[in-house]
Amino acid sequence: MPSNITPVEWDIFLSYAREERAWVEQYLYQPLLSYHTADGRHPRIFFDVDEIAPGENWLVALGKAVKHSRKAVLVYSANYFNKKMTNWELTKLVERDPMGEERIINPILIDIKERNHVPDMVSHIHYLTHQTPDWFSRLCKALELTPTPDKLRLQFMDDTRNA
Numbered sequence: 001m002p003s004n005i006t007p008v009e010w011d012i013f014l015s016y017a018r019e020e021r022a023w024v025e026q027y028l029y030q031p032l033l034s035y036h037t038a039d040g041r042h043p044r045i046f047f048d049v050d051e052i053a054p055g056e057n058w059l060v061a062l063g064k065a066v067k068h069s070r071k072a073v074l075v076y077s078a079n080y081f082n083k084k085m086t087n088w089e090l091t092k093l094v095e096r097d098p099m100g101e102e103r104i105i106n107p108i109l110i111d112i113k114e115r116n117h118v119p120d121m122v123s124h125i126h127y128l129t130h131q132t133p134d135w136f137s138r139l140c141k142a143l144e145l146t147p148t149p150d151k152l153r154l155q156f157m158d159d160t161r162n163a
Contacts, residue, residue: 011043012143013069015089017079021049023110024075031136035145043145066092071143074107076127081117090122100125106142108135 012032016024029047037043046065052058062085066072072093080086097104100122107127109115118127128135140146 007068008070009044009068010046010065011037011070013046013065013072013089013093014048014075015072015080015086015093016075017077017083017086019079020075020077020110025049027130027136028073028075028108032140032143032145034148035140036148038144038146042148043143062089063092067096069104071103072105073139073143074105074122074127076107076109076114076118077111078114078117081114081119087119090119094121103142106139108139 014024014028024047029045032045033042035043046069048058048062048065051065052061066089072089074080074086074090074093093105096102105122105125107118107122107125109118109127109129112129112131115129128138132138
């Protein structure tokens with residue numbers, strides 16, 4: 001493997017302010033787990049709540065996850081723009097894809113009042129708003145995920161129906 005290619009450990013990195021954790025879990029993390037990747041498996045999602053073990057250096061864990069994730073979903077809000085850690089994550093992601101050409105960064109604006117506070121370093125990267133009716137399906141398309149098909153069920157015909 002060439003030295004400039006970083007191996008992927010995670011399909012999706014979730015970047016959000018702690019205050020939005022419940023929203024992220026309900027409207028992103030859990031729903032994304034019901035989708036699948038092109039090779040038919042559920043996506044590996046870095047959600048710090050589940051992925052950083054007790055006693056682990058969380059800054060090192062976040063740095064590795066940012067570096068080894070194929071895509072990132074950034075949850076823009078007033079809290080997101082005002083936190084040191086989310087700004088650090090954002091900076092690290094922009095370093096990976098400064099012009100947005102690889103489409104690593106996939107932002108969602110959950111607080112429409114904050115649309116004028118999107119940092120200049122990512123103002124050229126289109127974001128979705130959660131008020132758009134199809135925002136989640138558009139996000140999944142950008143993340144290259146598809147809905148998990150309903151499981152097939154084996155049914156036996158009722159003997160009385162053939163009598």
